[in-house]
Amino acid sequence: MSQPGHDSIEFAAEQHVARFGQRHWRILIVDDEPDVHQATSFALKDEIILDRPLEFLHAYNADEALQILSREPDIAVVLLDVVMQGNEDGLVVARAIRQQLNLNEVRIVLRTGHPGYAPEYRVIRDFGINDYKTKSELTQIRLQTTLTTAIRSYQQLKAINASRRGLEMIVEASSTLFERRSPESFASGALIQLAALLGLAPGGIICMRHPVSPTRRGKSEWRIASAAGEMQHLTGQALSDLDDTVVVNAVEHALRSGSSLYTDRFVVLYLNRMRDQEAAVYLPTQQPLGDEDRQLLEVFCANLAIGLENVALFRQLQELAYIDPLTHLPNRTQFVSQLDRILKQPVGNELVLMLDVAHFSQINDALGHLIGDQLLQSIAQRLRPFIAPTVTLARVGVDVFGLVGPLPDMRLDALFESFERPFAVASHQLRIQVVSAAAHLVDTEPTGIGCLKDVTIALNQAKHAEDGKLMWYSPAMSRASRQRLDLLHDLESAIRQSQLTVHYQPQIDLSSGAIVGVEALARWPQLDGSFIAPDRFIPLAEQSGLIIELGTWLFDNVCQQLLAWREAGFDTLRVAINVSMVQFNHEGLIDLLADTLERYALPTSLIEVEITESVAMTHPEDVIGKIARLKGLGVSVAIDDFGTGFSSLAYLQKLGADRLKIDRAFIREMGLGDNPYSIAEMVINLGHKLGIKVIAEGVESPAQATLLRSLGCDEAQGYLFAKPAPPAPLTHWFLETGLRLAV
Structure with a gap:
């Protein structure tokens, strides 16, 4: 063939x-x-x-x-x-x-x-x-x-x-042309194949509508997408700029009439396309065409029209894949591709910058998504004048813009100053702030997606910073992020393989010295005998959602230990369990407690749930209802770290808590300064006036215990009495010292 x-x-x-x-x-x-x-x-x-x-x-x-x-x-x-x-x-x-x-x-x-x-x-x-x-x-x-x-x-x-x-030629030519993806390439190939079909030397022009950018005003115009032979130099010109009036008039006639034009010297083929995207081919023949040639041309033109439609569809798909439809900026995919292209060359002083619109979700919630979209369009429009030809501006997230280019061309000061003026959106004057992070490409991973990941790490840290300054990425951030991810993976494995343990710290009645309970504390032992600090893995578990799985394991482990202590004669020993905000807000918390206690046939009064003051004061009405359900189950409730927040006394009274726990920071300050008792004494007096017992944590010296006792504090825990310990040595300590349990 x-x-x-x-x-x-x-x-x-x-x-x-x-x-x-x-x-x-x-x-x-x-x-x-x-x-x-x-x-x-x-x-x-x-x-x-x-x-x-x-x-x-x-x-x-x-x-x-x-x-x-x-x-x-x-x-x-x-x-x-x-x-x-x-x-x-x-x-x-x-x-x-x-x-x-x-x-x-x-x-x-x-x-x-x-x-x-x-x-x-x-x-x-x-x-x-x-x-x-x-x-x-x-x-x-x-x-x-x-x-x-x-x-x-x-x-x-x-x-x-x-x-x-x-x-056969038409079929073969169509197959070849359909592989071309740009209008210019398709047009060039079409001219060659048309000439071949008629046995002519390549020549002529193909005219197409030249789209105008959505950000510019004006209508589309007819341009020469491709030219061949003696007319080759006309490629790219506007049809109206051609000096040959015969060609211009002939093409315009075909476009106006929507039909092909045959003459003794040339033909103009009209290609009808969808969405008002026609095209026209001017082909010099130097003599008339017979019926046979016209029929072949009509068949070929039908294929060309389909091919051009496919090219237009491919361009639209490319725009959907690489252009953000809202702002008409490059999207995340194209931004990553641009980073890849830059990183494949020797990297110099190129900089990548990310801008996050602060509190954008609140604008959407308050004013609606239409206003939010218009705000993003206004931001893109305002940023464009600051973007040099060597710099790429893209929308890489819902409310995140990215820039990459040489540092001298970035004009960072002017760019940040542009956000000092409000944005006029509909009838609103919106003042916004941006959270920003940047990185020198030489400091990032050598791939586009890796580079973007590194700057995102810095951007996330910038969101938690209070100074509002530009956060610069350093490789140490990525190392810390990887370590955090490794730690999270290890924690998940440790929970599922029951590699964590529970230590318990006794809580003492200050007036009698009797043990009133213990606080359960999760511990993560390592093979070398060390422990990973709870302040490292507990926040990680909360952020990742593993805290629910960890809490389920802890409740089950505590109930097993309570059952063992009851068999050893410690029937009234109460266990306090810390519950994070994520756990407390989880719908299954109360059912989990009830089911676990029922499975081990334990009295619900042996469990005390500790929530922090910040949890208690978040959506107080919901918290009041959940505490009421806990107390209805028979579980007591303590407010941990009391005094570190700004509690409403009215809500505190409505909470119905059983204990207030004085934060260790206030215990450590006792005996220092002109008024050493102020905070601790205030919490103790407040608790007693509300009929709530008060327990102090972090008691490490006899002097602290004496002062607390003199202030009327009910209970205490700390190194003075006992350090957190595993169940076995703690049980042995109970028996050896003869400490009695409060009844």
Whole structure:
């Protein structure tokens, strides 16, 4: 099969000769008698058949005939003698024409003076002969009739085969063109294939609408997407700027009428596309086209229109994949690709910057998403003047913009100053702040996605900083982030494999010295005997959601230990369990407590839930309701770290807590300064006035215990009495020291 490209052009060149350049019917006379040649030529001299004169070629034996047939194109009819040097030379030539030379269009008229050597039925059936005549019956009239019939048959076969090969070319050309993804590339290929189809030298132009950027005003205009031949220099020009008024008028006529235009010197092909995206092809032909060529062009133009539609669709898909539809800026994907391109080159002073719109979700909640979208568009519009051609501005998140480029071209001061003016959005004047982070590309990972990840780490830290300054990324941030991720993975594994343990710290009644309970504290032991500090893994568990799984494990472990202590005779020992905000807000907390206590058949009064003051004062009405449900279950509630926040006394009274726990920071300050008792004394007095017991944590010296006792504090825990310890040594300590439990 011929390949599109050069082969197509060569075939088309042959077609051009057949259609435009060849004006004779070529007749090959094959006979070993010169008189037959002369008689035939004389009989048909000046004969016009189907509007064309005849041209005669002569061969006197089989070898000459085959040589002529192999080198001469467009022979319409072969007048072939059967008996020449050999009795069946003519049949040998006939077989070679069909089987060796594969000339299936040429018509073969067999002439013989010896009919017995070649029976008519057999030769027509076996040798592809189209007509069989004896020389005696080929009078001038019969010869004219025979040739007219043969030439008409040849002409029809040529037309059919030309159409078939033209359609094959269209299929091959369409397949090649459909692989092209840009309008310019498609247009260039279409001009080449159109010229090849008609057997013309490449030339002409293709005009398409040139879209205007959404950020600019004005209508789209007609531009030359591709040009070839003598018009090649016109590529990219506006159609209206062409000096050739004939071409301009012809193209505009086709576009206005929505139809193709055929003239004696050129054609203009109208390509109808969806969404009002037409195209027009101006093709110089220098002579009129026949019906056959027009039909092929109509078929090819239908394919071209589909191909152009596919190109437009591909461009739209590219825009969806790489352009943010709201701001018309590059999106995250394209920004990462740009980072990849920069990082593949030697990195110099390039900088990547990220800007996060602070409290954007609150703007959406208060004013609606439409105002939020308009605000983002206004931000993009205001940033554009500060962006040099060497800098890429993109929208990389919902409310996050990214920039990358050489540091000298970034104009950071002017960029940040642009946010000092309010943004006019609808009827609102919105003053916004941005949280920003930046990194030198030499400091980041050498991939686009890795670089963006590094700057995002710095941006997240900037959100928690209070100074509002630009946060610069350092490789240490990534190391800390990876360590945090590794720690989180190890914690998840440790929880599921029960590698954590629970230590308990006794809580003492200050007036009697009796043990009133213990506080359960999760511990994470390591293979070397050390422990990972709770202030490292507990916040990590809260942030990741693992705190729910950790809390479930802790409740179960505590209940097992309570059951063991009850069997050892410590029936009234109460266990306080710290519950984080994430756990307390979880809907399954109360059901988990109830189910676990029921499974171990334990009194609910043995469990005390500790929540921090910050948890208690977050959505107080909801907290009051949940505490009421806990107390209805029989579980007591303590407010931990009391005094570190700003509690409302009215809500504190409504909470219905059983204990207030004085933060260790206030215990540590006791005995220092002019008024050493102020905070601790205030909490103790407040608790007693509200009918709530008060417990102090972090008691480490007898002096602190004496002061607390004098202030009327009910309970205490700390190193003075006992450090947190595993259940076994703690139980042994209970028994060895003879400490009694409060009843």
